[in-house]
Amino acid sequence: MLRTQFEEDLLKLHNQFYEMGMMVSDAIHKSVRAFTKHDKELAKEVVKDDVNINDMEIKLEKKSFEMIALQQPVTTDLRMIITIMKASSDLERMGDHAVSIAKATIRVKGQTRIPEIEKEITAMSDYVKEMVDAVLNAYIKEDAKAAREIAKKDEEINAHFNKIYADTIDYMKADPETIVSGNDYLHVASFLERIGDYVTNICEWIVYLSTGKITELNTNHSMDQIS
Amino acid sequence: MLRTQFEEDLLKLHNQFYEMGMMVSDAIHKSVRAFTKHDKELAKEVVKDDVNINDMEIKLEKKSFEMIALQQPVTTDLRMIITIMKASSDLERMGDHAVSIAKATIRVKGQTRIPEIEKEITAMSDYVKEMVDAVLNAYIKEDAKAAREIAKKDEEINAHFNKIYADTIDYMKADPETIVSGNDYLHVASFLERIGDYVTNICEWIVYLSTGKITELNTNHSMDQIS
Numbered sequence: 001m002l003r004t005q006f007e008e009d010l011l012k013l014h015n016q017f018y019e020m021g022m023m024v025s026d027a028i029h030k031s032v033r034a035f036t037k038h039d040k041e042l043a044k045e046v047v048k049d050d051v052n053i054n055d056m057e058i059k060l061e062k063k064s065f066e067m068i069a070l071q072q073p074v075t076t077d078l079r080m081i082i083t084i085m086k087a088s089s090d091l092e093r094m095g096d097h098a099v100s101i102a103k104a105t106i107r108v109k110g111q112t113r114i115p116e117i118e119k120e121i122t123a124m125s126d127y128v129k130e131m132v133d134a135v136l137n138a139y140i141k142e143d144a145k146a147a148r149e150i151a152k153k154d155e156e157i158n159a160h161f162n163k164i165y166a167d168t169i170d171y172m173k174a175d176p177e178t179i180v181s182g183n184d185y186l187h188v189a190s191f192l193e194r195i196g197d198y199v200t201n202i203c204e205w206i207v208y209l210s211t212g213k214i215t216e217l218n219t220n221h222s223m224d225q226i227s
Numbered sequence: 228m229l230r231t232q233f234e235e236d237l238l239k240l241h242n243q244f245y246e247m248g249m250m251v252s253d254a255i256h257k258s259v260r261a262f263t264k265h266d267k268e269l270a271k272e273v274v275k276d277d278v279n280i281n282d283m284e285i286k287l288e289k290k291s292f293e294m295i296a297l298q299q300p301v302t303t304d305l306r307m308i309i310t311i312m313k314a315s316s317d318l319e320r321m322g323d324h325a326v327s328i329a330k331a332t333i334r335v336k337g338q339t340r341i342p343e344i345e346k347e348i349t350a351m352s353d354y355v356k357e358m359v360d361a362v363l364n365a366y367i368k369e370d371a372k373a374a375r376e377i378a379k380k381d382e383e384i385n386a387h388f389n390k391i392y393a394d395t396i397d398y399m400k401a402d403p404e405t406i407v408s409g410n411d412y413l414h415v416a417s418f419l420e421r422i423g424d425y426v427t428n429i430c431e432w433i434v435y436l437s438t439g440k441i442t443e444l445n446t447n448h449s450m451d452q453i454s
Contacts, residue, residue: 054443058441058443061441062441065305065309068295068305068309069301069302069305072299074296075296078292078295078296082292082295082312085309085312085313086312086313086316089313089316169406169407169410172399172403172406172410173403173406176399176400176403179396179399179400179406183396183399183410183413186410186413186414187413187417190414190417214285214288214289216281216285
C-alpha cells in the first residue's frame with residue numbers, strides 16, 4: 001500500500017514520540033544509577049543529554065501544529081496528534097526530573113551516605129523504570145486496558161515513597177551528619193514519585209487515543225500523605 | 228459586530244482559561260497562607276477545591292479538541308486553541324503543587340517549627356504569586372514582551388530557594404527536633420520553585436500565541452544547584 005504524505009508524517013511523528021520516550025527512560029535509569037553509584041560523570045551525561053530530549057519535544061510540537069494547521073486531520077488521526085502533543089510534555093518533564101536526580105548526585109558527593117536508603121531508592125527506581133517502559137509499550141499497541149493497569153501501579157510507587165520518607169527521617173534524627181544526604185534522598189524519591197504521576201498522565205492519553213474519552217485514572221495521588 | 232458561533236466558542240474558551248488561572252493563583256495563595264498560619268481548615272479547602280481546577284482542565288481540553296476537529300481553525304485561531312490546550316496542563320500542575328503545599332500544612336502540625344524559615348517561605352510565595360498574576364495578565368494582553376520579562380524573574384525564585392535550602396539545613400543540623408518540619412519547608416520551597424518553572428512554560432506559550440514561534444525562555448532552571 002502506498003502511503004500518502006500525511007500518513008508518512010503521522011508515522012514519523014509516532015516513531016519520534018516513541019524514540020523520545022526511550023530517551024527519557026534511559027535518562028531516568030542513568031540518573032538513578034549515577035546517584036546510587038556516586039558516578040558524577042554519568043550524572044553529567046544525563047544533564048548534557050537532556051538538551052536532546054528538549055529538542056525532540058520542540059520538534060514534535062512544531063510538526064504537530066503544522067500537521068493540524070495544514071492538513072486538518074479528523075477523528076483518529078487528530079487524536080493521535082493530540083495525544084503526542086500532550087504526552088510529549090509529560091515525557092519532557094520526566095526528563096527534567098531525571099536531570100534533577102543527576103544534579104542531586106553531583107551535590108551529594110562527600111556527604112555521609114545511608115546505604116540502606118540508597119538500596120530502597122534503587123528498588124523504587126527499578127519499579128518506576130518498568131512503569132515507563134510499560135507505558136511506552138502500551139502506547140505503541142494503543143492498548144487502553146494495559147494503560148489502565150499501569151496507572152494502578154502508581155499506588156506501589158507511593159508506598160515506596162512513604163517507606164523511604166519514614167526511614168530517612170529516622171536516620172536524620174539519629175545522626176545529624178546524614179541531614180544533607182537524607183534531604184537529597186527525599187528529593188530523589190519525590191522526583192521518582194512524580195515521574196510515576198507523569199506515567200499516569202500518559203496512560204490517560206493512551207485511553208484517549210484508543211477510546212476518544214478523557215479520563216482521570218488517578219485522582220488521589222499522594223493522598224495517603226494527607227494524614 | 229455579530230460574532231460567529233466559532234468566535235463565541237473561542238471567546239468562551241479564552242475566558243475559561245483565564246478563570247482557571249485565577250483559581251490556580253488563589254489556590255497557591257491560600258495553600259501557602261494555610262502553611263505559614265498553620266491553618267488546617269484552609270489547607271483542606273485547597274485540597275477540596277482542586278477538583279474544580281481539574282474539572283476545568285478537562286472541560287478546556289474537550290472543547291479545544293472539539294473545536295479543532297469540527298471547525299478546523301487556522302492561523303491565529305488555531306494558535307489560541309493550541310496555547311490553551313498546552314498551557315492548561317501547566318496550570319493544572321501548578322494547582323497540584325498548591326495541593327501538595329496544603330498537604331504539608333496538614334502534616335506539619337505538632338512539629339517544632341522555624342518561624343524565620345516560614346517568613347522566608349511567605350516572601351518567596353508572595354513573589355511566586357506576583358509572577359502567576361503577571362503571566363495571566365500577559366496572556367490576556369497577548370503580550371510577548373511582558374512574558375519574556377516574567378520568565379526572567381525565575382532566577383529570583385531560584386535565589387529564594389537556595390537561601391531557604393541553606394538556612395533550613397543549618398537549623399536541622401543544629402536541632403534534630405526541626406528535621407520533620409525542616410524537610411517540609413524544603414518540600415514547600417521546591418513546590419514553589421517548580422510553580423515558577425510552570426509560569427515560565429506559560430510565558431513560552433504566550434510568546435507562541437503572539438509570534439507563532441516556539442521558544443525556550445529558561446533552559447538552565449535550577450542549574451545553579453549543580454555545584
